[in-house]
Amino acid sequence: xxxxxxxxxxxxxxxxCRMCQEDDRLSSIPFVFYSASYTERxxxxxxxxxxxxxxxxxxxxxxxxxKTIRExxxxxxxxxxxxxxxxxxxxxDTFLKGYSGRLIRQLEKKVEDLExxxxxxxxxxxxxxxxxxxxxxxxxxxxxxxxxxxxGHSRRVAxxxxxxxxxxxxxxxxxxxxxxxxxxxxxxxxxxxxNILDKPSHLTEEEFRTVKxxxxxxxxxxxxxxxxxxxxxxxxxxHEKSDGSGYPDGITGRxxxxxxxxxxxxxxxxxxxxxxxxxxxxxxxxxxxxxKKFSGKQFDPVLVDAFLRVLDNGFRCIKFNxxxxxIQGLMKVEKI
Ligand SMILES: [Fe+2]
Numbered sequence: 001x002x003x004x005x006x007x008x009x010x011x012x013x014x015x016x017c018r019m020c021q022e023d024d025r026l027s028s029i030p031f032v033f034y035s036a037s038y039t040e041r042x043x044x045x046x047x048x049x050x051x052x053x054x055x056x057x058x059x060x061x062x063x064x065x066x067k068t069i070r071e072x073x074x075x076x077x078x079x080x081x082x083x084x085x086x087x088x089x090x091x092x093d094t095f096l097k098g099y100s101g102r103l104i105r106q107l108e109k110k111v112e113d114l115e116x117x118x119x120x121x122x123x124x125x126x127x128x129x130x131x132x133x134x135x136x137x138x139x140x141x142x143x144x145x146x147x148x149x150x151x152g153h154s155r156r157v158a159x160x161x162x163x164x165x166x167x168x169x170x171x172x173x174x175x176x177x178x179x180x181x182x183x184x185x186x187x188x189x190x191x192x193x194x195n196i197l198d199k200p201s202h203l204t205e206e207e208f209r210t211v212k213x214x215x216x217x218x219x220x221x222x223x224x225x226x227x228x229x230x231x232x233x234x235x236x237x238x239h240e241k242s243d244g245s246g247y248p249d250g251i252t253g254r255x256x257x258x259x260x261x262x263x264x265x266x267x268x269x270x271x272x273x274x275x276x277x278x279x280x281x282x283x284x285x286x287x288x289x290x291x292k293k294f295s296g297k298q299f300d301p302v303l304v305d306a307f308l309r310v311l312d313n314g315f316r317c318i319k320f321n322x323x324x325x326x327i328q329g330l331m332k333v334e335k336i
Contacts, residue, residue: 001073002026006035006043007103014050014096021051030076032069034058040102046095053081132227140183143190147197149277150189153270158182160266160307163315167306175318178259181231185238185263188218200277215239216248234259238267241298261300265291265307268299284311 002020006013013033020026033047033055044055053072056065075081144151161182165175189197192214196207203211219236222228237260240246242253246264256264272287288308295304 001030001032001069001076003032003034003069006033006047012096012100014047014099017047017050017052027051030054030072030081032056032072034060043099046099136180136183136228139187143187146190147194149197149275150186153274154183154186156270156274157185157263157266159315160269160310161262162318163310164262164266164303164307166316166318167310168303174259177231178234178262180228181234181238181259182263182266184218184222184228184231185235185267186214186218187221187235188214188216190221191217198277202278212239212247231259233257234263236260238263240264242300243297246298256300261303265299265303269307 002016004013004016008016011019013035017031017033020029020031031052033044033052035043035055036058044057047055053075054068056068060068072081140154144154158179162175162179165178170178192211196203196210199207215236215238219232222232222235234257236248237246237251237256240249240251240256240260241264242256244250244252246256269287269291272282272290273284275281288311291299291304291307295301
């Protein structure tokens, strides 16, 4: 049995069928067309008219396909298949030419439809990305609007974290992830009372205990937002210290994670160099001394060295849209 498609390289299925019918060695072999659904009724009639025993339109259920094939073989064995001795139709060439034209037009239409669908898909993906970006920035704005002491903090920490990630040669996707985590690292502070955030003097022990809850709370808030779920460990651990004296889990060294370690340095540097409710901003030089002093105790020493290089050499230009890369990465994760 010969089972042939129609649209094929070198020669199409009609030409193949015609050649088989004209060849004494092949003409008695049952010829079956198996072609896509865009073939029209007249193509089927034409194929059968050439001597094919069946014209099966794709797609066909596999079981049904096998059943059909078995029936044809049985008829063949029992001599029930009609002899395929149809003479070559004088209009055959005209039909074949017309067929090619129709096929090309149908394919062109299919390509056009696909291009249209693709454009619509790209637009809806872009809309979705814009929406997600706006949503993240709305959360950041909500936090920064909560208190004048939080204004600008998330964006500055994101900037320092991004520069540090660049300095230690992380790739664009990782830099984007660090940046997103940095933008949202203090989101748990949305759950804190304003009088604690704005308190113009040092916090009591009880108040400080409440403030510490913001790290775990931030991770919990984002955990319910599926695309952001995988950045929650860095947010939970952005106040952990290398010697285990941090919070909320008191973990040490590598357990803290690279991204949380980056956030901790960026966050601490900005906290020192910005005004606080209970003190004015301190100098960059003082912050550098603090980083050095607590390197290996509070901060990862490799990251401290890298951040000091960033401060010495100046900030570098980031040549890609980190937010967009991050959102693209998140959407891929979601699709999987
Ligand atoms: Fe924090």
